[in-house]
Amino acid sequence: KNQVEQSPQSLIILEGKNCTLQCNYTVSPFSNLRWYKQDTGRGPVSLTIMTFSENTKSNGRYTATLDADTKQSSLHITASQLSDSASYICVVTDVQKLVFGTGTRLLVSP
Amino acid sequence: NAGVTQTPKFRVLKTGQSMTLLCAQDMNHEYMYWYRQDPGMGLRLIHYSVGEGTTAKGEVPDGYNVSRLKKQNFLLGLESAAPSQTSVYFCASRQAYEQYFGPGTRLTVT
Numbered sequence: 001k002n003q004v005e006q007s008p009q010s011l012i013i014l015e016g017k018n019c020t021l022q023c024n025y026t027v028s029p030f031s032n033l034r035w036y037k038q039d040t041g042r043g044p045v046s047l048t049i050m051t052f053s054e055n056t057k058s059n060g061r062y063t064a065t066l067d068a069d070t071k072q073s074s075l076h077i078t079a080s081q082l083s084d085s086a087s088y089i090c091v092v093t094d095v096q097k098l099v100f101g102t103g104t105r106l107l108v109s110p
Numbered sequence: 111n112a113g114v115t116q117t118p119k120f121r122v123l124k125t126g127q128s129m130t131l132l133c134a135q136d137m138n139h140e141y142m143y144w145y146r147q148d149p150g151m152g153l154r155l156i157h158y159s160v161g162e163g164t165t166a167k168g169e170v171p172d173g174y175n176v177s178r179l180k181k182q183n184f185l186l187g188l189e190s191a192a193p194s195q196t197s198v199y200f201c202a203s204r205q206a207y208e209q210y211f212g213p214g215t216r217l218t219v220t
Contacts, residue, residue: 089153
């Protein structure tokens, strides 16, 4: 069964600190992997999209990595800000269909 | 550009009532989607459309109907609402790899 699992479920960090969120997937065939940020009460917004051949992609303070062999991805947030408080959702595409993870809820505390 | 908009933002229905959720996009995208998001679960696809006049079933289509009479609009209908349809509903449109989500509609069925 195609699945996307994320860890941790929730995380609290101090403002200015770094953190790393994890995503493991069993989706096959694999087309691409995305990370979305979802603020409370809003729709998801895309941070990065990576295809099979890409193993690192950055978007400002966000850096995503992909290991297609182990079917793992991570999202690293550098120098966190209060505005980073949100849910981060990992999504894997099997050609046409998107398989969503349940997200990691991040709270950045002052 | 307004992007993807959804109407209404909130709604409370009694069991058995009907309603229509409206999604509009001004980006001239062919593909449009309806998802539901429930606590502890990833977004699940209800129905989608690959162009004006076309619709197709997603992962959880039962109890919902859709129509795409105009390219810019995608309507989601509930003919006889049930408490199990209490959820947050997101519409999205797609351009290439990128999906753009609306702000969501929070629906409560009592």
